[in-house]
Amino acid sequence: MSRRSFTRAALAAAVLTLPGALPAAAQGEWRPTRPIEFVVTSGAGGGTDVFARTVQGAITKHNLVPTSIIVTNKGAGSGAEGFVYARGAQGDAHKVVFATNNTWLLPMVSRVAFKAEDFRPVAILAFDEFMLWVKYDSPHRTAADFLAAARSANPPLKMGGSQPKDTDQTLTSLIQRAANVRFTYVPFRGGGEAGTQLAGGHIDANTNNPSESIGGWRGSQVRPVCVFRREPMARGELVTQTQGWHDIPTCSSQGIPIEEFSMPRTTFLPPGTTPAQQAYWVDVMRRVVETPEWKDYITRTSQSTRFTTGDAFSEHIRKDVEASREIFQAEGWLVN
Amino acid sequence: MLTRLQLELAACAVVFVLGSLSILGALEHEVGWAADGPQAGYFPFRLGIILVVVSLAIAAQALMMGERRRQLVLSRESARRMLGFFLPLVAYVGIAQVLGLYIATALYLAFVLRTMGSHPWRTSIAVALAVPAVSWVLFEVWFTVPLLKGPVEVWLGLA
Amino acid sequence: MGNLDALLQGFAIALTFEHILLMILGVLLGILVGVLPGLGAPNGVTLLLPITFSMDPVSAIILLTSTYWGALFGGSTTSILFNIPGEPSSVATTFDGYPMARDGRASEALTFAFMSAGFGALLGVVVITLLSGFVTSFALKFGPAEYFAVYLLAFCSFIAFGSGSPLKTIVSIALGFGFATVGMDSVSGAMRLTFDFNDLIRGISFLVVVIGLFGIGEMLLTLEEGLEFKGADARLRPRAVLAAIRRLPRYWVTMLRGSAVGIWMGITPGGPTAASFMSYGLAKRMSKRGAHFGKGEPEGVIAPETADHSAGTAAMLPMLALGIPGSATAAVMLGGLMIWGLNPGPMLFVERADFVWGMIASMYVGNVVGVILVLATVPLFAAMLSVPFTIIGPIIVTVCIVGAWTVAGAPFDLWLAVVFGIAGWAMKKLEYPIAPLILAMVIGDRAEDAFRQSMIMSQGSITVLWSNALVGTISTLALLLLASPFVTAWITSMRARKALHAARE
Incomplete structure (x- = not known):
């Protein structure tokens, strides 16, 4: 594609997605002139890292941007390192932050030197699902069995997950409130570790993403009992001999009244960037989710693409902050 | 120019300050042992106390060092x-x-x-x-x- | 035997011209990142990751693992020649490697390091080949309490209050653990000891501390003493190399012990760095020549090197079979597996036997390639050492400063390296031991996490460290090791007293 039609497409995308930003976008198109840095708010090998490197791969393969891209991992402090770094890169649209919902949730529970409003949202590219997992030979066949056992257990059953006060622990407290049970939450260094601990029987359950435990499920070490989704996942290939993701019932149908819980894969620009720069990146990301590399990644990791940008993205953040504030308040985690 | 005693005392001062900082920083958190085990400030608090106490002890040792104290460590x-x-x-x-x-x-x-x-x-x-x-x-x-x-x-x- | 058949098939996959080329490429690149302080195996592997997207998984993993082996080999070179560890896991190699080089025995030290590292690596692979099923189920037995006991064991086997001031050893340990607590607490999520200072969110990087204490600290010492460069003679004398190879079998006890420690620490998540310290500590205690450690004793090079490499290779098994990243490098490789569409887990051994056994077979060949290539790089370093110190010295300084930057890409870390440089000089002058500080920083973070996780699970009861045979044995062994120097000292003094009595009577 020629550069001219490319920028025109970018402009068109800006017009379509950001009616409010039209005048600014019309003032001047923007495109990168220097090497681009993808700032990853997780360590190398983490979920956000794989996300960013997939996007990098897709962009490079299909020449979606004119300059080179490097990926840097700044995952210390649950990603605070990366956000603080990007916040310091005032007005530099050559840096793109790759994150989850930690952009807006981390400042609520941790004393960090940034706010979600500091960053200019680009897009949510996908959502990762959460499931309730038990050990493969656990006596609890269904979520209802598990809850019944949890209610009568003393000491409480042990629920594992990744970093404290992050998605896993939030979901755990949601389950506690919704189903009126009590767990002991044990924070590990990531879903992978929580998965192995469950396989070894050191904890009783965890709330891993599908991709974090698929190996354990196939190897008959762990087993999902329900998915935190409105309806079961789309029909796909079998994961084990007999079952696929679509065979796992929703948690709300199993007596855990949580309609939906998922984690967005998000991208942001540093503060002080312009709507034109935002429009440019929205357009790039929109192309990324069309590439076969991206679709392959989504299938492999059992996520779902729901490209969300502009007002819808802001609305998602607003709603999530509101809902989370209530939980964090009740748990006494709020610092701001 | 710099005697052993001077350098020993300077090092103790640094360790003392680091220890105090660790205690101060730990006090921003719970420093006790609750029902779920040691809290965030438990270890930094105790490490800080160890550093402060031991730095004073080393300083005392250094002051009682005798002749070696005047030994030149840096000409x-x-x-x-x-x-x-x-x-x-x-x-x-x-x-x-x-x-x-x-x-x-x-x-x-x-x-x-x-x-x-x-x-x-x-x-x-x-x-x-x-x-x-x-x-x-x-x-x-x-x-x-x-x-x-x-x-x-x-x-x-x-x- | 099923595993041996599978291994033979693995060799058929691994031993193609293309794969051997990839091994050579990976090892060379690894040696390069290994030699540069700050830049390490994780960087090398991360760098190659995008290139592997379009490769088939077997070629990809061969390239990445070979880079890892290369980095492990390369890290020891600078440890021995310049007292600057190129990799975290080669810190313990400096203790005796550098003194050997200073005595003009650099070729010997390097040969011992590379050969014993190769030996450790091969033994590690043999164990994964033969015992893959057993090892996997064993690794699953490790919960937080067992993790903590493993760290405790490593710590207790290294720390000895033998020589020097015990008070200063305590300061060194407490500082190490203290530095490790800076940053986000991964159990409560609280920011600890950061004082709202953004540059401390990352915590204090152990790598930057090592660059400061060893690299810049060593420079300060050298200059203060007004000496010309001390590392000098690294000319690769074929005769010295051959002599060293011939003498190597004499150290079979040390090599076997080192490999055992390494394999243990690779399968349990202790990691290569802690393994090398533990192996050094045990060798020092058990060797007849223990008193000579730290002054240029070959065993002091062999012990950490065998452990380091056997841990590196053995850790690949829990990574593939359980998705446990035994090191930072393994974590990156796990990310790679995801991207290539492979899921770590027991089924990987069944469904993608070609991948698993191709990789294991490549580990045999890759490490042999590694030993040969790394020995070949020695003349290059020898040439570097013949450059006058007034040129090479400042260049080493810039390598250190650039290395401090590459750790996290933070300008603040450059200052940190300078400050720790002064600290390193003062600690040497005042005889504060540096090694305990490093070890405490390496294991402090993980050990505290594991301890607090196990306390959460046991409702705050310390008895969890004796709650089953496995954890109880490790904990007890650790405490025995900690006590053993005191006990030996006590027995010696009792014997002396008895002898005195006997003499009087």
């Missing part, structure tokens, strides 16, 4: 040599914060080779240019690890 001569190395190093790191690593490295090497090594300008400048050039290829091109860059690289369109 004026050595101190001059060390400063001759250390001040350019500090300047190097200081300049790197503003102008980036490439230019700071070149300036540092040119200066140190010329003044301390008394190499001819030719050698000094050759080394001062070669090292950043090799670093550029190694880090920016091969490893795609960006080194600290300053306004000059931005102006040249390299960053």
Whole structure:
């Protein structure tokens, strides 16, 4: 594609997605002139890292941007390192932050030197699902069995997950409130570790993403009992001999009244960037989710693409902050 | 110039301050052992106390050291040599914060080779240019690890 | 035997011209990142990751693992020649490697390091080949309490209050653990000891500390003493190399012990760095020549090197079979597996036997390639050492400073390296031991996490460390090791007293 039609497409995308930003976008198109840095708010090998490197791969393969891209991992402090770094890169649209919902949730529970409003949202590219997992030979066949056992257990059953006060622990407290049970939450260094601990029987359950435990499920070490989704996942290939993701019932149908819980894969620009720069990146990301590399990644990791940008993205953040504030308040985690 | 006692006491002072900071920082959190085990401040608090107490004990030992206390650990001569190395190093790191690593490295090497090594300008400048050039290829091109860059690289369109 | 058949098939996959080329490429690149302080195996592997997207998984993993082996080998070179560890896991190699080099025995030290590392690596692979099923189920037995006991064991086997001031050893340990607590607490999520200072969110990087204490600290010492460069003679004398190889079998006890420690620490998540310290500590205690450690004793090079490499190779098994990243490098490789569409887990051994056994077979060949290539790089370093110190010295300084930057890409870390440089000089002058500080920083973070996780699970009861045979044995062994120097000292003094009595009577 020629550069001219490319920028025109970018402009068109800006017009379509950001009616409010039209005048600014019309003032001047923007495109990168220097090497681009993808700032990853997780360590190398983490979920956000794989996300960013997939996007990098897709962009490079299909020449979606004119300059080179490097990926840097700044995952210390649950990603605070990366956000603080990007916040310091005032007005530099050559840096793109790759994150989850930690952009807006981390400042609520941790004393960090940034706010979600500091960053200019680009897009949510996908959502990762959460499931309730038990050990493969656990006596609890269904979520209802598990809850019944949890209610009568003393000491409480042990629920594992990744970093404290992050998605896993939030979901755990949601389950506690919704189903009126009590767990002991044990924070590990990531879903992978929580998965192995469950396989070894050191904890009783965890709330891993599908991709974090698929190996354990196939190897008959762990087993999902329900998915935190409105309806079961789309029909796909079998994961084990007999079952696929679509065979796992929703948690709300199993007596855990949580309609939906998922984690967005998000991208942001540093503060002080312009709507034109935002429009440019929205357009790039929109192309990324069309590439076969991206679709392959989504299938492999059992996520779902729901490209969300502009007002819808802001609305998602607003709603999530509101809902989370209530939980964090009740748990006494709020610092701001 | 610097006796053993002076250096011992200086080290104790540093350890004492670090220990106190650890205690202060720990007090921002719970420092006890609750139903779910030790809290966030438990270990930093106790480590801080250990550092403070032990630093005082070492200081006391040092004061009772007898003749060894007057032993010279750094002669004026050595101190001059060390400063001759250390001040350019500090300047190097200081300049790197503003102008980036490439230019700071070149300036540092040119200066140190010329003044301390008394190499001819030719050698000094050759080394001062070669090292950043090799670093550029190694880090920016091969490893795609960006080194600290300053306004000059931005102006040249390299960053 | 099923595993041996599978291994033979693995060799058929691994031993193609293309794969051997990839091994050579990976090892060379690894040696390069290994030699540079700050830049390490994780960087090398991360750098190659995008290139592997378009490769088939077997070629990809061969390239990445070979880079890892290369980095492990390369890290020891600078440890021995310049007292600057190129990799975290080669810190313990400096203790005796550098003194050997200073005595003009650099070729010997390097040969011992590379050969014993190769030996450790091969033994590690043999164990994964033969015992893959057993090892996997064993690794699953490790919960937080067991993790903690493993760290405790490593710590207790290294720390000895033998020589020097015990108070100063305590300061060194407490500082190490203290530095490790800076940053986000991964159990409560609280920011600890950061004082709202953004540059401390990352915590204090152990790598930057090592660059400061060893690299810059060593420079300060050298200059203060007004000496010309001490590392000098690294000319690769074929005769010295051959002599060293011939003498190597004499150290079979040390090599076997080191490999055992390494394999243990690779399968349990202790990691290569802690393994090398533990192996050094045990060798020092058990060797007849223990008193000579730290002054240029070959055993002091062999012990950490065998452990380091056997841990590196053994850790690949829990990574593939359980998705446990035994090291930072393994974590990156796990990310790679995801991208290539492979899921770590027991089924990987069944469904993608070609991948698993191709990789294991490549580990045999890759490490042999590694030993040969790394020995070949020695003349290059020898050439470097013949450059006058007034040129090479400042260049080493710039390598250190650049290395400090590459750790996290933070300008603040450059200052940190300088400050720890002064600290390193003062600690040497005042005889504060540096090694305990490093070890405490390496294991402090993980050990505290594991301890607090196990306390959460046991409702705050310390008895969890004796709650089953496995954890109880490790904990007890650790405490025995900690006590053993005191006990030996006590027995010696009792014997002396008895002898005195006997003499009087």
